[in-house]
Amino acid sequence: MTNHTDIVYVExxxxxxxxxxxxxxxxxxxxxxxxxxxxxxxxxxxxxxQEALNNAIEHGNKMDDNKKVHLWITTENGEFRIAVKDxxxxxxxxxxxxxxxxxxxxxxxxxxxFYMKSFMDRVxxxxxxxxxxxxxxxxxxxxx
Amino acid sequence: xxxxxxxxGEITVLDLEGRITIGEGDVILRDSIQGLLQSGHQKILLNxxxxxxxxxxxxxxxxxxxxSVTSHGGKLKLLNISTKIKDLLQITQLLSVFEYFNDExxxxxxxxx
Numbered sequence: 001m002t003n004h005t006d007i008v009y010v011e012x013x014x015x016x017x018x019x020x021x022x023x024x025x026x027x028x029x030x031x032x033x034x035x036x037x038x039x040x041x042x043x044x045x046x047x048x049x050q051e052a053l054n055n056a057i058e059h060g061n062k063m064d065d066n067k068k069v070h071l072w073i074t075t076e077n078g079e080f081r082i083a084v085k086d087x088x089x090x091x092x093x094x095x096x097x098x099x100x101x102x103x104x105x106x107x108x109x110x111x112x113x114f115y116m117k118s119f120m121d122r123v124x125x126x127x128x129x130x131x132x133x134x135x136x137x138x139x140x141x142x143x144x
Numbered sequence: 145x146x147x148x149x150x151x152x153g154e155i156t157v158l159d160l161e162g163r164i165t166i167g168e169g170d171v172i173l174r175d176s177i178q179g180l181l182q183s184g185h186q187k188i189l190l191n192x193x194x195x196x197x198x199x200x201x202x203x204x205x206x207x208x209x210x211x212s213v214t215s216h217g218g219k220l221k222l223l224n225i226s227t228k229i230k231d232l233l234q235i236t237q238l239l240s241v242f243e244y245f246n247d248e249x250x251x252x253x254x255x256x257x
Binding site for chain 2: 018021043047050051054058099100105106107108109111112114115118
């Protein structure tokens with residue numbers, strides 16, 4: 001039986017390409033499974049992670065394959081953290097409009113961050129040499 | 145994503161299979177709908193029973209094709225959306241935008257009533 005403390009730190013760096021999503025999904029899912037998240041929670045964690053990766057690839061690095069996307073997965077103080085960093089010019093996420101407001105409801109983009117916030121407990125972002133988005137989920141209680 | 149097209153009277157049913165995500169499925173869906181509109185098909189039912197996964201790009205694409213069909217005077221409805229896709233649409237308050245069904249015959253009948 002794997003304990004939460006067995007997995008402390010995973011770091012990856014990869015080229016700007018949507019093709020990497022299929023490589024990262026099973027890794028993220030495996031880690032979430034070992035941490036005891038149920039199937040539904042793992043599904044939503046991956047969706048939030050994919051949205052962050054999509055943003056880093058498309059909006060951050062603007063599909064420039066000379067730039068890298070960085071991913072960190074850590075557990076700390078009872079929390080699971082996934083951080084995604086791009087090498088773009090930085091982006092003020094606080095200025096992204098609320099997609100549920102009537103004037104934005106039918107827009108065909110702008111929901112990624114909303115989904116991240118909906119499916120994770122917290123989302124933090126820093127603009128410093130690119131944008132780093134950190135998504136945090138409390139670890140689920142393990143049956144004793 | 146794969147798209148299988150069939151005709152049920154005046155209604156074109158697209159049986160979708162796979163994922164509607166950024167770079168996969170989104171463009172295929174858009175092109176399929178554009179092709180139908182150009183050939184005069186305006187009553188479209190998207191059967192999503194075999195869509196296992198959709199991200200925000202997929203949601204955006206679904207909205208895009210819905211608006212495209214509506215602007216051509218047509219109707220686009222959804223069939224067999226999964227609980228998780230329903231959740232995605234619900235939390236962004238989009239579920240009420242679409243007309244959706246779990247029963248194909250009822251969905252087909254709704255186009256004529």
